[in-house]
Amino acid sequence: xxxxxxxxxxxxxxxxxxxxxxxxxxxxxxxxxxxxxxxxxxxxxxxxxxxxxxxxxxxxxxxxxxxxxxxxxxxxxxxxxxxxxxxxxxxxxxxxxxxxxxxxxxxxxxxxxxxxxxxxxxxxxxxxxxxxxxxxxxxxxxxxxxxxxxxxxxxxxxxxxxxxxxxxxxxxxxxxxxxxxxxxxxxxxxxxxxxxxxxxxxxxxxxxxxxxxxxxxxxxxxxxxxxxxxxxxxxxxxxxxxxxxxxxx
Numbered sequence: 001x002x003x004x005x006x007x008x009x010x011x012x013x014x015x016x017x018x019x020x021x022x023x024x025x026x027x028x029x030x031x032x033x034x035x036x037x038x039x040x041x042x043x044x045x046x047x048x049x050x051x052x053x054x055x056x057x058x059x060x061x062x063x064x065x066x067x068x069x070x071x072x073x074x075x076x077x078x079x080x081x082x083x084x085x086x087x088x089x090x091x092x093x094x095x096x097x098x099x100x101x102x103x104x105x106x107x108x109x110x111x112x113x114x115x116x117x118x119x120x121x122x123x124x125x126x127x128x129x130x131x132x133x134x135x136x137x138x139x140x141x142x143x144x145x146x147x148x149x150x151x152x153x154x155x156x157x158x159x160x161x162x163x164x165x166x167x168x169x170x171x172x173x174x175x176x177x178x179x180x181x182x183x184x185x186x187x188x189x190x191x192x193x194x195x196x197x198x199x200x201x202x203x204x205x206x207x208x209x210x211x212x213x214x215x216x217x218x219x220x221x222x223x224x225x226x227x228x229x230x231x232x233x234x235x236x237x238x239x240x241x242x243x244x245x246x247x248x249x
Contacts, residue, residue: 092150
């Protein structure tokens with residue numbers, strides 16, 4: 001009798017233990033009763049019916065998903081190897097359990113195909129120089145595909161873009177040519193500005209001959225400060241005319 005009572009008590013204790021469920025703040029428990037969806041519960045402590053109910057835990061924290069390197073041929077026919085990282089989280093735990101078998105693997109597969117599709121429509125220069133724009137486009141497309149699964153994709157980042165060695169050399173030569181072009185343009189702009197200033201100065205001196213005479217005298221004063229024994233300095237006709245006019249006056 002005592003043994004039977006002990007067995008009954010043990011069964012009741014095990015029944016209660018299996019009925020009590022606790023999920024953390026960042027988790028939800030999706031409950032199925034005889035195969036039918038009941039709903040999501042948590043966080044905290046709640047009871048289920050053992051044998052009748054089954055619970056599937058879903059983590060609501062942000063998941064970091066590495067997308068393996070993908071071989072892509074860009075729009076300008078350059079073969080590159082690109083990998084990425086996707087940040088996403090579950091917003092609807094019921095959909096994440098019911099609508100897809102494995103939402104993490106499904107998100108990885110969608111990310112791989114989207115990465116190949118998007119980068120195949122973009123030129124290499126855009127991948128390298130406008131990576132933020134490419135990341136936003138990837139995020140929007142992947143998020144749209146995973147939305148029926150209760151998944152929210154917050155960020156997609158293209159990590160590494162590996163280019164063939166021959167193409168790296170060609171890009172380096174192109175960059176060097178671009179730097180030389182910019183240097184020549186800057187020098188030409190500087191020469192143009194200097195010529196403009198000289199033209200303005202010449203126009204002013206032409207209108208005021210006295211200014212030209214003062215400039216010659218200033219130049220003579222600067223040269224005389226050097227360690228030179230003999231100075232040959234051309235005297236302008238305007239200066240002689242000015243001095244001749246003063247002597248006559």
